[in-house]
Amino acid sequence: MDAVKPKIALIGGTGDLGTGLAMRWVAAGYPVIVGSRDARRAEQAAARLDPSVGAPAPRGLDNAAAAAAAEIVVLTVPFASHEAVLAEIRDAVAGKIVIDATVPLVPPKVARVQLPPDDSAAVAAQKILGPGARVVSAFHNVGALKLQKDGPIDCDVLVFGDKPEDREVAIRLAEAAGLRALHAGPLANSTAAEALTSVLIGINSRYKVDGAGIRISGIPVT
């Protein structure tokens, strides 16, 4: 993976988080494909990304085509469309690593933890995609707008997945985006980071800040 950079599709990639991750991965030289329900919007979003020297120009496709064209598929969609988008890309992701960043927020009370039936969006994704997809989850707690700016981000990325080698892929991509990322256990543990996002939203409001994040203390910074 370090020699030839894999193609990354950002499903729902026209949103804030997708845009932020796309900007950082393009800057790091990765071939990026922006996916959207609407292929034209995807193309427009891809055209706004500033291609780094030497990286292929970002492309825009509809979600299913983006997932089919990529080696690694990253899901950045609102929870309300999670299930529908998973159905759209299902056939295209067999055997691929799918990094799900979905947080099960239920408006209007987004600062209140409201777990989905499977306790986490990530476990629901694995169930819908079937055993062929290599689902990991990550990027739940990092602010989208911070990703869209340059510079370091004071937030760790917790990476969940049942296979350490699949988590490792997500960890390297997080590092390529300038973030510290950690192995955080099986996919079932994703509940912790997904729930924490509601806590952080509440903390932002209570303490009048706009960028609360998390850091794991007690381990050497890498």
Next chain:
Amino acid sequence: MDAVKPKIALIGGTGDLGTGLAMRWVAAGYPVIVGSRDARRAEQAAARLDPSVGAPAPRGLDNAAAAAAAEIVVLTVPFASHEAVLAEIRDAVAGKIVIDATVPLVPPKVARVQLPPDDSAAVAAQKILGPGARVVSAFHNVGALKLQKDGPIDCDVLVFGDKPEDREVAIRLAEAAGLRALHAGPLANSTAAEALTSVLIGINSRYKVDGAGIRISGIPVT
């Protein structure tokens, strides 16, 4: 509360977490009552605490008597005895603040998030104790052995509860124990910190450290 320090009962206070909190609160001048199923063990644990100058000597009582004698009740019991202990103290805690530190770990897979039926031990506690008890939850992520040593601890305490004024009481007690503590939303949000404990246990093992904790970044240190 700042003028006259309230009496604190530590239910299940002979364990590691109860001992750590008791040591710090005694050192801060609070009257502490150690509770245990076995009153004699509670007395022995209380006798081992080093009373601070001016603070009343710590006492040991059985759990129900400890809860009855205190103004603030702190629960530090293994998840396996959570329900039984709540039943023991139920009558004694009406109208009192109950700070539940219970984490729903299910051995042997303690590094795997396994949510209880109500999604959190804290919500289960409120249900069992009834609406008269003012349940908040806190101290899920802080290492018991770190509390038993002097000095600062690199870990924030997330405090959950449906009433901000009740959370505030737990926040002041955490601060008295030398920890930074934050309002983290309603009791239902306790799931986030409870689940995170399994993640931290897994990180300790994966990264060969013994004290992973959490910090909320992006808000001014207070």
